[in-house]
Amino acid sequence: MSELVLVLNANFEPINVCEMRRALGLLLGNKASLILDGRGYISTPFNKFPRPSIIRLKNQIVRPRPRVKLTRREVFRRDNYTCQYCGKKTTNLTIDHVIPRHLGGSQIWSNVVTACSSCNHRKGGRTLRDTNMQLLHTPKEPPHSAVYIFGRHMAECADWEPYLNGW
Ligand SMILES: [Zn+2]
Numbered sequence: 001m002s003e004l005v006l007v008l009n010a011n012f013e014p015i016n017v018c019e020m021r022r023a024l025g026l027l028l029g030n031k032a033s034l035i036l037d038g039r040g041y042i043s044t045p046f047n048k049f050p051r052p053s054i055i056r057l058k059n060q061i062v063r064p065r066p067r068v069k070l071t072r073r074e075v076f077r078r079d080n081y082t083c084q085y086c087g088k089k090t091t092n093l094t095i096d097h098v099i100p101r102h103l104g105g106s107q108i109w110s111n112v113v114t115a116c117s118s119c120n121h122r123k124g125g126r127t128l129r130d131t132n133m134q135l136l137h138t139p140k141e142p143p144h145s146a147v148y149i150f151g152r153h154m155a156e157c158a159d160w161e162p163y164l165n166g167w
Helices: 020-028 072-078 117-123 158-164
Strands: 004-008 014-019 032-036 041-043 048-050 054-057 093-097 112-116
Touching (some): 014 158, 032 158, 072 093, 072 112, 093 117
Parallel strands (some): 004 054
Antiparallel strands (some): 004 014, 032 054, 041 048, 093 112
């Protein structure tokens, strides 16, 4: 059972994911209300209350749209766990910098791709032109939609989906 709780802004926009403990603090502090439970109950000596799955802040907070953080895991997810050179789907994945870092390539979405270890080895810190290798897709930043951003939790938090759609 997931310990992660989806946090909605007052206007129902999904804005964050937090730990159960933090969510309970917001609920007990009357800063948020319970939107979805269904995860059983938490018992204290004096109380019993439902474990939240989704909460909603009582006061709208202003914050920029969350973006997908550039991490290895998120690059793999964007590329569907597929080598962007040979198209192989494998668990032995690496990150390739399209323009190698030692040639000035940056750590940005448009310069990182998923590569299997043999393609990464073949490219070996060189440019596409030098290796005559080609990318299957042009790498870019993933979408900012709530479904994409929070989609990495979908396997364990499928009940969030209706609250993510459309944002
Ligand atoms: Zn490959």
